[in-house]
Amino acid sequence: MLGSILLVMFVMLLGIFIIAGIVVMVLYNSLIDKKNQVNYAFSGMDVMLKKRYDLIPNLVSTVKQYAVHERELLERLTYIRTQAIHGDLSDEERVTLDNQLTGALGQIMIAVESYPDLKANQNFLHLQASLNEVEEQISASRRFYNATVTDYNNGIEMFPSNLVAGMMGLKRKPVFVIAAPMRQNVDLNLLWNRGSPSQQQVLSQGNLQQMMNNGVR
Numbered sequence: 001m002l003g004s005i006l007l008v009m010f011v012m013l014l015g016i017f018i019i020a021g022i023v024v025m026v027l028y029n030s031l032i033d034k035k036n037q038v039n040y041a042f043s044g045m046d047v048m049l050k051k052r053y054d055l056i057p058n059l060v061s062t063v064k065q066y067a068v069h070e071r072e073l074l075e076r077l078t079y080i081r082t083q084a085i086h087g088d089l090s091d092e093e094r095v096t097l098d099n100q101l102t103g104a105l106g107q108i109m110i111a112v113e114s115y116p117d118l119k120a121n122q123n124f125l126h127l128q129a130s131l132n133e134v135e136e137q138i139s140a141s142r143r144f145y146n147a148t149v150t151d152y153n154n155g156i157e158m159f160p161s162n163l164v165a166g167m168m169g170l171k172r173k174p175v176f177v178i179a180a181p182m183r184q185n186v187d188l189n190l191l192w193n194r195g196s197p198s199q200q201q202v203l204s205q206g207n208l209q210q211m212m213n214n215g216v217r
Helices: 002-064 071-084 091-114 122-157 161-168 205-214
Strands: none
Touching: 002 071, 002 091, 002 122, 002 161, 071 091, 122 161
């Protein structure tokens, strides 16, 4: 009789362990899938950002031929771009620098209003159209990235998957949040009709370098 009871208890415990193992395996695979989706979404957004990086040298070269008084602003844009394409940046640092790049681009396009000859330049008009197209693609990729990050964060914070996430060492990821003055796409036509953005929207070279040295986590 005792042997039968022990056998039943053993079978029950074995069944519990098997079920628990299956649950852990399912949760583990689900979290890995969410993590990979975030990486995939960021890589897609990164491709769009690199398209904008590739346009900036041509933009700077074209603008400086006409906007002779915007040298400091063009140098700032070039500096931020150089930092943004650095290979050792975290995702958070890339997002921060991209926000700074957006602000610098906005300031340049506002400054262009004072140069009618530049506004009529065919190369600049082509750049304007290309930048607007890239900004639309960046906006779409940001929305997709934020959606995947939200799903990932829910997965590592909700019970019981948070227990497995803790064992896996998964950490919460920040969504792509743009500062209020920069939340609209860099629509160059609209920017020409706006007032000058705050100087705080673009880091000085010294402050930007300090940020890169300290690390933005």
